[in-house]
Amino acid sequence: xxxxxxxxxxxxxxxxxxxxxxxxxxxxxxxxxxxxxxxxxxxxxxxxxxxxxxxxxxxxxxxxxxxxxxxxxxxxxxxxxxxxxxxxxxxxxxxxxxxxxxxxxxxxxxxxxxxxxx
Amino acid sequence: xxxxxxxxxxxxxxxxxxxxxxxxxxxxxxxxxxxxxxxxxxxxxxxxxxxxxxxxxxxxxxxxxxxxxxxxxxxxxxxxxxxxxxxxxxxxxxxxxxxxxxxxxxxxxxxxxxxxxx
DNA sequence: CCCATATTTCCATTATTCATGAAATATGGA
DNA sequence: TCCATATTTCATGAATAATGGAAATATGGG
Numbered sequence: 001x002x003x004x005x006x007x008x009x010x011x012x013x014x015x016x017x018x019x020x021x022x023x024x025x026x027x028x029x030x031x032x033x034x035x036x037x038x039x040x041x042x043x044x045x046x047x048x049x050x051x052x053x054x055x056x057x058x059x060x061x062x063x064x065x066x067x068x069x070x071x072x073x074x075x076x077x078x079x080x081x082x083x084x085x086x087x088x089x090x091x092x093x094x095x096x097x098x099x100x101x102x103x104x105x106x107x108x109x110x111x112x113x114x115x116x117x118x
Numbered sequence: 119x120x121x122x123x124x125x126x127x128x129x130x131x132x133x134x135x136x137x138x139x140x141x142x143x144x145x146x147x148x149x150x151x152x153x154x155x156x157x158x159x160x161x162x163x164x165x166x167x168x169x170x171x172x173x174x175x176x177x178x179x180x181x182x183x184x185x186x187x188x189x190x191x192x193x194x195x196x197x198x199x200x201x202x203x204x205x206x207x208x209x210x211x212x213x214x215x216x217x218x219x220x221x222x223x224x225x226x227x228x229x230x231x232x233x234x235x236x
Numbered sequence: 237c238c239c240a241t242a243t244t245t246c247c248a249t250t251a252t253t254c255a256t257g258a259a260a261t262a263t264g265g266a
Numbered sequence: 267t268c269c270a271t272a273t274t275t276c277a278t279g280a281a282t283a284a285t286g287g288a289a290a291t292a293t294g295g296g
Contacts, residue, residue, distance in 0.1 A: 003137070015253090053274095105203055133284085164242080169285085
């Protein structure tokens with residue numbers, strides 16, 4: 001992931017409404033949610049929501065697909081993962097002792113398939 | 119980590135100079151780097167750097183300690199880890215299949231001590 | 237105390253972001 | 267075609283952030 005894209009993604013998430021929207025969309029995976037429903041749920045006018053959705057889209061964090069009259073938005077988990085990986089690789093930077101605790105923190109929640117007995 | 123603190127941290131990192139500074143400080147752990155050296159390295163005036171360092175400090179991502187005439191800044195890896203954990207817990211959200219690939223991606227770099235054969 | 241170094245604070249300017257009413261666009265039904 | 271629904275785009279004002287010159291503060295050496 002390029003540094004420019006990382007900045008765009010961080011900027012996109014560094015705003016109350018957009019962070020709430022993104023978290024909501026992550027929880028709604030893989031169904032997604034329509035723009036109007038997001039506006040109602042988060043409590044902002046439709047046009048304001050539209051602007052925020054556009055920011056998240058340009059940052060590559062969400063995608064959209066028209067379903068009849070609605071436009072359904074979905075979180076792009078691959079992109080989000082790429083962002084997290086970028087941030088964490090800095091943290092590791094060849095010295096695995098630094099972020100091993102983070103991995104240890106996450107593994108109970110998300111065991112990597114390969115290392116779990118099959 | 120509180121949502122407000124998460125927003126402050128994301129905002130702090132969502133700026134070119136500050137992201138560069140933070141990455142630099144992570145790489146300089148545990149020695150840290152003086153404000154003036156950071157300004158020279160990143161290529162901004164000392165007063166501009168001071169403002170950015172203050173933003174990162176208020177977000178809890180860095181700490182400072184005076185060493186004689188210099189003020190040495192260090193990355194707060196625990197805080198950074200807390201931020202990453204907050205972001206990733208959303209991603210998992212009870213459905214571990216979502217971010218297991220991210221863990222798999224990171225584990226080669228940072229094997230958690232407990233699950234590696236001894 | 238006086239000076240040099242290191243950093244921060246103050247201030248003004250410019251740039252960016254946010255919010256929202258109003259208008260425009262896209263879809264589907266009668 | 268006309269209408270209702272869903273969403274976006276446009277225009278504008280308000281708020282916030284970024285930058286850097288100049289001055290202020292803190293430290294250590296003589």
